[in-house]
Amino acid sequence: MTEGVKVVSAxxxxxxxxxxxxxxxxxxxxxxxxxxxxKLRAPADKRKxxxxxxxxxxxxxxxxxxxxxxxIQAVRFSVYNWKGFGPLVDFVGLQNYVRVLQNEVFxxxxxxxxxxxxxSIIIQLPLGLAIALLLNRKMKIQGLLRTIIFVPYVLSExxxxxxxxxxxxxxxxxxxxxxxxLGIQGPAQGWLGTPDLALWTVLIVLTWKYLGLAVILFxxxxxxxxxxxxxxxxxxxxxxxxxxxxxxxxxxxxxLRTWGFLSMVGSLQLFDMVWILTGGGPANSTTTMATxxxxxxxxxxxxxxxxxxxxxxxxxxxxxxxxxQQFILKRDTQPDTSRKRKKVRR
Amino acid sequence: xxxxxxxxxxAVKTKKSPNKYGGNVLVYALSLAVVAxxxxxxxYGVLGGFRTNAQLAQAPxxxxxxxxxxxxxxxxxxxxxxxxxxxxxxxxxxxTVIVVVFGIMAAYPLARYQFRLREPIxxxxxxxxxxxxxxxxVPLFILxxxxxxxxNTWWGVALPQAAFALPMTVVILRPxxxxxxxELEEAAQLDGTSRIGFFWRILLPLSGPGxxxxxxxxFVGSWNAYLLPLLxxxxxxxxxxxxxxxxxxxxxADTAGVFAFTTLAMIPALIFFLAMQRRIVSGLQxxxxx
Numbered sequence: 001m002t003e004g005v006k007v008v009s010a011x012x013x014x015x016x017x018x019x020x021x022x023x024x025x026x027x028x029x030x031x032x033x034x035x036x037x038x039k040l041r042a043p044a045d046k047r048k049x050x051x052x053x054x055x056x057x058x059x060x061x062x063x064x065x066x067x068x069x070x071x072i073q074a075v076r077f078s079v080y081n082w083k084g085f086g087p088l089v090d091f092v093g094l095q096n097y098v099r100v101l102q103n104e105v106f107x108x109x110x111x112x113x114x115x116x117x118x119x120s121i122i123i124q125l126p127l128g129l130a131i132a133l134l135l136n137r138k139m140k141i142q143g144l145l146r147t148i149i150f151v152p153y154v155l156s157e158x159x160x161x162x163x164x165x166x167x168x169x170x171x172x173x174x175x176x177x178x179x180x181x182l183g184i185q186g187p188a189q190g191w192l193g194t195p196d197l198a199l200w201t202v203l204i205v206l207t208w209k210y211l212g213l214a215v216i217l218f219x220x221x222x223x224x225x226x227x228x229x230x231x232x233x234x235x236x237x238x239x240x241x242x243x244x245x246x247x248x249x250x251x252x253x254x255x256l257r258t259w260g261f262l263s264m265v266g267s268l269q270l271f272d273m274v275w276i277l278t279g280g281g282p283a284n285s286t287t288t289m290a291t292x293x294x295x296x297x298x299x300x301x302x303x304x305x306x307x308x309x310x311x312x313x314x315x316x317x318x319x320x321x322x323x324x325q326q327f328i329l330k331r332d333t334q335p336d337t338s339r340k341r342k343k344v345r346r
Numbered sequence: 347x348x349x350x351x352x353x354x355x356x357a358v359k360t361k362k363s364p365n366k367y368g369g370n371v372l373v374y375a376l377s378l379a380v381v382a383x384x385x386x387x388x389x390y391g392v393l394g395g396f397r398t399n400a401q402l403a404q405a406p407x408x409x410x411x412x413x414x415x416x417x418x419x420x421x422x423x424x425x426x427x428x429x430x431x432x433x434x435x436x437x438x439x440x441x442t443v444i445v446v447v448f449g450i451m452a453a454y455p456l457a458r459y460q461f462r463l464r465e466p467i468x469x470x471x472x473x474x475x476x477x478x479x480x481x482x483x484v485p486l487f488i489l490x491x492x493x494x495x496x497x498n499t500w501w502g503v504a505l506p507q508a509a510f511a512l513p514m515t516v517v518i519l520r521p522x523x524x525x526x527x528x529e530l531e532e533a534a535q536l537d538g539t540s541r542i543g544f545f546w547r548i549l550l551p552l553s554g555p556g557x558x559x560x561x562x563x564x565f566v567g568s569w570n571a572y573l574l575p576l577l578x579x580x581x582x583x584x585x586x587x588x589x590x591x592x593x594x595x596x597x598x599a600d601t602a603g604v605f606a607f608t609t610l611a612m613i614p615a616l617i618f619f620l621a622m623q624r625r626i627v628s629g630l631q632x633x634x635x636x
Contacts, residue, residue, distance in 0.1 A: 048459065048461070048541075049461070051455065051459075051541060051542060052455045052459055052461060054451075055451045055452060055454050055455045055545075056451070056452050056455055056456070056467060058447075058448045058451060058452070059448040059449065059451065059452035059471075059512050059516065060452070060467070060470065062444070062448060062505065062508060062509045062512060063470070063471075063474055063509050063512055063513070065505075065509065066486065066489075066505060066506040066509035066510070067474060067477055067482065067509050067510060069485075069489065070482035070485035070486040070489055071477060071481065071482045071485075073482075073485035073488070073489070074481065074482055074484065074485050077484070077485060084488070131380055134373060134376055134377060134380075135377070137373060141377075145377055145380075145381065147620060147623060148381050148384055148385055149380065149381075149384055150620075150623060150627075151384060151385065151388060151616070151620075152384060152388070154566065154615065154616065154619035154620070154626070155388070155570075155612055155615070155616070156569065156570030156571075156572065156587050156612075156615070157570065157572065158570075158572050158587035158588075158590055158591050159587070159590055159608055159611060159612045160387075161591075162590055162591065162594045162604065162608050163387050163388065163390070163391040163605075163608055164387060165594065166391070166394070166594075166601055166604060166605065167387055167390065169601075172402075172403055172406055173406065174390055174406050174407055177405075177406040177407050178407055181407075208383070208384070208387070211384075212384070216627055220627065265478070268478075269478045269480045271480060271572075271573050272572040272573065272587075275572070275576075276591055290480045290573075293480075293483070293484065294483065294573070294577075297483070297484040297487070298484075298487070298577060303484055303488070306484045307484055307485070310480070310481045310482070310483070310484060311481075313480065313481055314477070314481045317476070317478070317481075318476065321476065
């Protein structure tokens, strides 16, 4: 951001050349690398830099204002005991972090986030793959099926949550009614009201909501597998199952791994669905890091604690993202086997 | 099915290969099950809106008998519903316009100019992908409601939403603009067009599909957003997701009414999204390909 500004401002003292002492760093840099060229076509360069500045500034300004500043503020708030009134004076160092990490509600929330991450991938990966392979056959209603499977994804989490909340009502909800007709008694407190079941119920609703995204992305990946490979395998007498296992799924690898990354990042930020379905309850059995920091920040006005929690959330996200990149996505960038060709497209 | 061990006379087997024309009964049955599980909850909500609460309580799994319109007409005559719909639309439109205009502007030099800071500036956008709004939600709330005095306004939600949507937009648009042939630019320069003229007269018209894709994604994101509006908007200024959530808690006894309200809230979005399905999908795929 600031660097973008420097480029243009740097051209001014360099060309004037009258005040060499005022901006020593910039002028030195100018002389070092770019001044010979500039002498020839300085006006054109200046115009180009102004154009770049004109095009890039609005976006960078918006990001600086609403992304960078709040994130820096979050770090700042996190070392103060601040209830939202008056100036930041009560400096407490890392005490808020200690408070957050010692708070069982938060550590449980972190565990819930991790369960949702693992659960989403473990359930949606095989299921999504199976449905994608199913839909990848030539069928008359293929287009319609794709559209239908995509419907839950385009609904907002709030709408999906409100409908599922009604379906999951104890006794009178559709699900308990159907189960009781099959001779199964739903839990007395309801699926969302029983602490041991609530998180798993949320996970199932999330699966319903996001399976369509997995299927659509996998289908797109499947279309990238060249037909010749299938034909060659068929000529060699490979069965349908063998073809899927030895050709389709390995070639789908990059798509699956990238989807896993998106799914992980989404699970870490999970808020809407939990807020609608359970509000984090019962007995804090479904809290996530996001619901924790929102209720600390807005309900209890503990801005310091909430900010510490959000910094921790970011650090957890960063660690997971970097390790995912290192251990899983790295395979896509290694120059071995046939993946090299895929990499070129990225 | 043939296996690898019987590959002596291979060419014959391609004819009845199950891969391409496997539209057998099992496949259709499985597809039907998937469809039922996917659409079931949505349809139950739509049909539930045509029933009375007594019907819903007596037989939760039955069809409307008789069909009742009063739930739907009740919502449609509710001025609050239209107010929420207007807020949702205005915020989504503002967000989309900002994202598309600023996004294409930023992507243009990053795609087609040669300059020293090109990759570092692009990295700013890539890094921006890593920061979800959730992380900054508390300071964002304070910044907008206190420092900028934009709490409870359309702009107060649209501006930060646009900021958080911009990284993805630029990351999708840049390769799109890079793919436009260099010859176009050279031809334009020979004809005496400046780079800005090239941007206006050639690049913008050609990048229509890319802009529609990022625009639709921004619109979807804004229309469905919950957390930021939840913190920033109250009363008259609430959006549809907030309205749906509040209606369902305030009228928790009126299940049929909740279903009607929810259904009507999702219909315009559903139509728009299904019409734009291809754009959404191609945008998401672009994101996955990185």
